[in-house]
Amino acid sequence: MSDHKTMTLTLIVWRQKNANDPGKFATYTATNITEHHSFLEMLDCVNEDLILAGKEPIVFDHDCREGICGMCSQVINGAPHGGQDRTTVCQLHMRKFKDGDTIYIEPWRARAFPIIRDLIVDRAALDTIIQAGGYTSCHTGGVPDGNAVLIPKPIAEEATDAAECIGCGACVAGCPNGAAMLFTGAKVSQLALLPQGKAEAVARVKNMTAAMAECGFGNCSNHYECQAACPKGINVKFIARMNREFLKAQFA
């Protein structure tokens, strides 16, 4: 790596021992960072230095590091996943930063996402919403014939667009109200669009939106920050579709 220019960065990172600890920012210096490092690899380097120095490493969530699992969850300079269009933190690379930059790293902040430690938050509330109706009930048995249920291509594609959601919670983190409308809207829409999901559509939208409120998520006020934050580019049209489904359900 000697032929590469390296960067030195100042990191201002949220450190919090547990849910009850008030937490505070701590400042670290990241050295010998190249533009080829991913953001998480940069944190790995910092953590190695911290471990060697006998200090507690920065705790953060990650898993696939391919941008598809939805585990990584950091707010970088105020933007969930760092603000690069359709990119998760793990796919954000240090070439987006300059030598000498100061970078603020914070956890998702929302009432419904209590902080477990440092940059890790508890996103179980999203599971609670899914458990309230984010599924279809069907009989198990033989595998049905692939083309037995015909679905027009535009409908299939729109459902797939909604299904791109990886459940990372960036929409909640980006929303000034800590609302989960984009997440819930994507799940409700994905299922409501398809024939297999229509059977339970009425109960689903009612139950999932009720679970959303019970989990402590805020309400939507149409800022559309969620769409900007979403690493999968989920469109707020799915919130509109959920609103439509909700209104239809009142008359069903």
Added chain:
Amino acid sequence: MQFTSSSIGRKVLMAITGQAMVLFAVVHLLGNSSIFGWLSGGINAYAVHLHSLPLPVIVGFRLALLVMVCVHIWFGIQVTIENRGGRPQQYAVKSTQKATFASENMIWTGVLLLAFIVYHLLHFTFQVLYPDTAALKNLVPLHNEMVPNVLGMVAAGFKNFFVSFIYAGAMVVLFLHLSHGIQSFFQTMGWSNDRSQPLIIKFGSLVALVLFLGYVTIPLTIFAGILKG
């Protein structure tokens, strides 16, 4: 969960009441524009026409408006308090991508509009703020009968810089509130998608701008001496 306690249900009620008030603002502006003389007898004739409507219609209309204002404010305050609690701790760095000054300050533009509506009603409807120029006390002839001098009251009010300034300022606030509110109505009702939404956002801002320009023209032309009482 009850419709009126659900997240989307309350927003739908806010959207419908808000949009009804936008429609009122459009009709109100069309009526007020009679001050420029397109109606024989001007705004005085328009006022006579409104007051000649059957009493139940007038009372019913006013009551409906009052109910809409109350529902809109009630749920507005309720969801805003909930929303402030949705993210108890703010980020150290604020980085907004799509939110606007208007969308982030709906509650405050709403509070200012409520204060303005109270002032406006005391000024022109109940006519208690400037009793000397009150239309009901200053009758003028129109088509062989004596009618309240609305034109005189409006003109006298807007010749005062302070009064004109309040009205113009309130219309800026109205523009901000509606530039977010109108497009929000379509999104909340579920009447938008990725293709229509950019157009709806532009349409909402355009309607808000037209209402702003229309309303602000009245105090401006009177204060500038172009329109005379």
